[in-house]
Amino acid sequence: MVRQLGRYVLFTLRAFGGMGYVLRRPKLVLKQVYTLGLLSLPVISFASIFLGMVTALMVSYQLEAGVPKFYVGATGGRSLLIEIAPLVIALLVVARVGSNITARIGTMKVTEQIDALETMGINSVHYLALPIILASIVVVPVLVIYSDLISLVAAAVSAKVIVNVPIPQYIFGLKRYATLNDVLGGLLKTPFFGLAMGSISVYYGFQTELGAEGVGKSVTASVVTSAALIMILDFIVAFWMFR
Amino acid sequence: MIKISGLSKCFSQQKVLEGIDFEAQDGRRVFILGKSGSGKTVFLKCILGLLVPDTGKIFIDEMDITPLMVKPRFKRKLTRIRQKIGYVFQGSALLDSLSVADNIALALDSKNLPWEEQNRIIDEKLEMVGLDGDVRRKYPAQLSGGMKKLVAIARAIAAGPAYIFYDEPTTALDPAVATRITKLIIELSERLEVTSLIVTHDMGLARRAGQDIYFLKNYTLSRPRRITRLEELYE
Numbered sequence: 389m390v391r392q393l394g395r396y397v398l399f400t401l402r403a404f405g406g407m408g409y410v411l412r413r414p415k416l417v418l419k420q421v422y423t424l425g426l427l428s429l430p431v432i433s434f435a436s437i438f439l440g441m442v443t444a445l446m447v448s449y450q451l452e453a454g455v456p457k458f459y460v461g462a463t464g465g466r467s468l469l470i471e472i473a474p475l476v477i478a479l480l481v482v483a484r485v486g487s488n489i490t491a492r493i494g495t496m497k498v499t500e501q502i503d504a505l506e507t508m509g510i511n512s513v514h515y516l517a518l519p520i521i522l523a524s525i526v527v528v529p530v531l532v533i534y535s536d537l538i539s540l541v542a543a544a545v546s547a548k549v550i551v552n553v554p555i556p557q558y559i560f561g562l563k564r565y566a567t568l569n570d571v572l573g574g575l576l577k578t579p580f581f582g583l584a585m586g587s588i589s590v591y592y593g594f595q596t597e598l599g600a601e602g603v604g605k606s607v608t609a610s611v612v613t614s615a616a617l618i619m620i621l622d623f624i625v626a627f628w629m630f631r
Numbered sequence: 632m633i634k635i636s637g638l639s640k641c642f643s644q645q646k647v648l649e650g651i652d653f654e655a656q657d658g659r660r661v662f663i664l665g666k667s668g669s670g671k672t673v674f675l676k677c678i679l680g681l682l683v684p685d686t687g688k689i690f691i692d693e694m695d696i697t698p699l700m701v702k703p704r705f706k707r708k709l710t711r712i713r714q715k716i717g718y719v720f721q722g723s724a725l726l727d728s729l730s731v732a733d734n735i736a737l738a739l740d741s742k743n744l745p746w747e748e749q750n751r752i753i754d755e756k757l758e759m760v761g762l763d764g765d766v767r768r769k770y771p772a773q774l775s776g777g778m779k780k781l782v783a784i785a786r787a788i789a790a791g792p793a794y795i796f797y798d799e800p801t802t803a804l805d806p807a808v809a810t811r812i813t814k815l816i817i818e819l820s821e822r823l824e825v826t827s828l829i830v831t832h833d834m835g836l837a838r839r840a841g842q843d844i845y846f847l848k849n850y851t852l853s854r855p856r857r858i859t860r861l862e863e864l865y866e
């Protein structure tokens with residue numbers, strides 16, 4: 389366990405050693421941003437709509453009679469911004485993108501594509517791992533911002549349709565109580581989620597052992613580890629910002 | 632010249648190579664014949680440091696490269712030596728996400744050539760292996776096994792190596808393509824004056840193209856006086 393952790397940290401540091409190499413080839417990163425973003429958009433859009441709807445519903449259910457309706461916007465919107473959207477989206481990205489990254493690199497490993505890079509004098513960690521890690525650091529925050537917008541709209545609309553809170557009241561509640569701190573608290577952690585997901589996914593890809601089960605085993609380990617680390621990070625940020 | 636002495640490699644108790652001595656003279660086509668699982672691929676990867684040998688010395692052009700494999704700070708030096716070697720992998724190992732042209736361009740990556748020059752080399756190498764320009768834009772998934780092998784050979788010769796390693800170049804290909812690749816191996820070795828190291832279990836290929844022949848059997852290399860029958864490998 390400790391050995392694994394040490395190897396993972398070392399691997400990530402080695403990847404960042406390729407910064408010069410990647411900066412001279414920005415296309416490598418752009419290509420990954422495009423691929424990872426495109427992979428996740430459908431599932432994120434879908435999830436955001438449902439997140440918004442269910443939050444509005446749950447908040448209005450928990451509010452006691454007599455509490456002004458704009459509180460649905462205040463508490464529901466805030467929970468979305470601070471916690472629900474960042475965490476759920478990050479976990480979804482792990483499931484959709486992280487697994488894909490590990491499988492892709494694991495396959496490259498067992499089909500000798502990584503050996504091929506090394507024989508051509510290309511540092512495979514610099515060439516493959518770093519662009520993916522950098523792209524993840526960019527893509528996860530962007531996806532969370534996108535999800536914030538979609539889920540808030542969905543929440544406002546469903547608050548109107550399902551529990552009959554007028555949209556202006558929802559917006560009023562949100563504006564009145566959601567602070568910049570909330571938005572930042574929600575967004576600040578997302579690059580770290582991206583870093584965790586990207587680096588763990590490539591790490592397990594590179595660790596893939598030869599043989600038929602190799603790739604499957606790596607993918608499972610990668611998804612479980614990324615999800616766990618993201619939840620730990622999430623708690624640390626919450627503890628630090630909102631205690 | 633490649634010279635190896637006392638090379639051994641095992642994987643967690645499983646012995647694969649033991650006490651191997653070997654020499655490949657410049658410009659020769661050297662064959663290593665061994666049955667499946669005898670350690671041919673492991674042998675080639677040890678020479679490149681893709682696998683680190685347990686014991687032994689490997690000299691490439693007079694320089695012992697085994698110390699370079701273990702210390703990360705020698706990585707650059709090892710890279711420079713690897714660039715003398717073109718490697719045609721058993722499964723071709725083209726990068727799936729890149730077109731044929733980009734795959735070949737990878738071999739030129741460290742040279743920082745101007746774009747036109749790079750393109751010229753790509754065309755030249757594709758022509759050398761007998762592929763026409765149409766394949767440039769294709770992706771590996773769109774190519775047949777034989778075409779992949781040819782592209783892999785084009786990639787291996789792109790950077791102008793002094794050595795070419797072939798891992799089972801004719802296996803799993805139809806006889807016509809296998810013959811074409813056999814001819815290509817001979818032609819490239821003469822035209823580019825490279826040293827070729829070919830590992831295979833294809834006796835016919837060794838008979839037609841081999842100049843020096845080794846057997847890999849019981850973890851070690853031996854030089855038969857002549858190759859007569861395939862069965863010798865399996866005794």
Ligand SMILES: Nc1ncnc2c1ncn2[C@@H]1O[C@H](COP(=O)(O)OP(=O)(O)OP(=O)(O)O)[C@@H](O)[C@H]1O
Pocket residue numbers: 598642647665666667668669670671672673674721799832
């Ligand atoms: N990375 C590895 N880890 C553990 N064992 C390995 C590894 N690579 C090879 N081996 C083992 O070493 C032995 C030799 O494998 P190798 O791939 O060199 O055979 P080969 O002669 O190339 O066979 P083939 O003709 O089928 O390609 C096999 O028993 C294989 O299981």
Ligand SMILES: [Mg+2]
Pocket residue numbers: 671672673721798799
């Ligand atoms: Mg092999």
